[in-house]
Amino acid sequence: MSDEKVLIGIIGGSGLYALDHLTVLSTVNPSTPWGHPSAPITIAALPSGTRIAFLARHGQGHTIPPSAVPSRANIAALKSLGVAAIIAFSAVGSLREEISPGSFALPSQIIDRTKGVRASSFFEDTSVVAHAMFGDPFSGKLAGWLAPRIQGALDEEGKGKKLFTDKTIVCMEGPAFSTRAESVMYRQWGGDLINMSVLPEAKLAREAELSYVMIAMATDYDSWRVDSSAVTAHDVFQTLHDNSATAKLVLSKILDELQGELSGGKHGEALLQEKGGMKFSIMPRSVKQKPEDREKLAFILPEYFAGEEGKDVASA
Ligand SMILES: CSC[C@H]1O[C@H](OP(=O)(O)O)[C@H](O)[C@@H]1O
Numbered sequence: 135m136s137d138e139k140v141l142i143g144i145i146g147g148s149g150l151y152a153l154d155h156l157t158v159l160s161t162v163n164p165s166t167p168w169g170h171p172s173a174p175i176t177i178a179a180l181p182s183g184t185r186i187a188f189l190a191r192h193g194q195g196h197t198i199p200p201s202a203v204p205s206r207a208n209i210a211a212l213k214s215l216g217v218a219a220i221i222a223f224s225a226v227g228s229l230r231e232e233i234s235p236g237s238f239a240l241p242s243q244i245i246d247r248t249k250g251v252r253a254s255s256f257f258e259d260t261s262v263v264a265h266a267m268f269g270d271p272f273s274g275k276l277a278g279w280l281a282p283r284i285q286g287a288l289d290e291e292g293k294g295k296k297l298f299t300d301k302t303i304v305c306m307e308g309p310a311f312s313t314r315a316e317s318v319m320y321r322q323w324g325g326d327l328i329n330m331s332v333l334p335e336a337k338l339a340r341e342a343e344l345s346y347v348m349i350a351m352a353t354d355y356d357s358w359r360v361d362s363s364a365v366t367a368h369d370v371f372q373t374l375h376d377n378s379a380t381a382k383l384v385l386s387k388i389l390d391e392l393q394g395e396l397s398g399g400k401h402g403e404a405l406l407q408e409k410g411g412m413k414f415s416i417m418p419r420s421v422k423q424k425p426e427d428r429e430k431l432a433f434i435l436p437e438y439f440a441g442e443e444g445k446d447v448a449s450a
Pocket residue numbers: 146147148149191192200223224225226308329330331332367370
C-alpha cells in the first residue's frame with residue numbers, strides 16, 4: 135500500500151487514458167486481495183496542489199475488454215490510496231434522439247444486462263454475506279453538486295454541449311454491440327444510455343463505501359434508429375477524441391472546489407454520504423466466518439473487519 139493519500143479518484147474509460155494537463159507526481163500499482171488494477175495508478179496534481187488518482191479502466195493502450203476489467207482490484211486499489219469519491223468517465227451510446235453524440239450525462243439509474251460472468255461483489259467466495267443498498271446506484275449528492283459545475287464548464291467551452299441528468303443507463307456485456315431489436319427494447323424499458331462498464335464498478339464502489347458518479351459521454355446512437363447504420367467502434371472513436379478534451383476541461387474546472395469540499399468543506403459530509411452505508415448490510419459476525427475472509431475484507435472495510443477484540447460473536 136502506498137502512503138500517498140488522495141481523496142479524489144478518476145477512472146478514465148475509452149479514449150481517456152491519461153490526464154495530460156496535470157503534473158504527474160508518482161505512479162503506483164497497489165497489490166490488493168483481488169489482484170492488481172487495470173493499470174498502474176497515476177497520482178497527479180493541479181497547479182493548486184490538489185492531488186487526484188487516475189486509473190485507465192481498460193489499461194494503458196486499451197488492452198482489457200469490458201468483461202475482463204478487474205473492477206474489484208480497481209476499486210480496492212483506489213480505496214487503499216485514500217480515495218473517498220470516484221468520478222468515472224464512460225463512452226456511451228445514446229438511446230434518445232435529444233442526447234446527441236457529444237452530449238454529457240449523469241445517469242441516476244442502471245439496468246443490468248451483464249451476463250453474470252463478472253465478479254460483482256467483494257464478498258463473493260467468502261464466508262461473509264452482505265447485501266449492499268443499491269436502489270440509488272450513484273451518489274445523488276455528488277451528482278447534484280457536479281451537475282451545475284459540469285454544465286458551466288460545457289458552456290464555457292462554447293461548443294453547445296449539453297449535460298443531461300437523471301438518466302437511466304443500460305449496462306450490457308459486450309463485446310459485440312447490441313442488435314437493433316435489443317436497442318429498441320432498451321428504449322421501451324426506459325433506458326436512455328448504454329455502455330459496457332458501469333457494472334460492477336458502481337456496485338463495488340458502493341460496497342467499499344465510496345461516493346461514485348459516472349460522467350457519461352455520448353458517442354453514438356447505438357442501433358435503434360431505423361434509417362441510420364448500426365453503431366461501430368469506429369463511430370465511437372470518432373467522437374471520443376473531442377469528448378476526452380472536454381472531459382479534461384471539465385475536470386480542470388471542478389477538481390479544486392471538490393477537493394475543498396471533501397477536505398472539510400461545508401458540503402463534504404453530504405458528498406461522502408456513502409460512508410457508513412455498509413453498517414447494516416453485513417450479516418452479523420459468526421464463528422462460521424473465516425478469519426482469512428475477514429482479513430481480506432478488512433482491506434476495503436477496515437471499520438468492520440480489522441481488529442478482532444471486543445466484538446460479539448454469534449455462536450451459530
Ligand atoms: C469502444 S466502444 C465500447 C466500449 O466503450 C465504453 O467503454 P468505457 O465505458 O470504458 O468508456 C463501453 O462501456 C465499452 O466498454
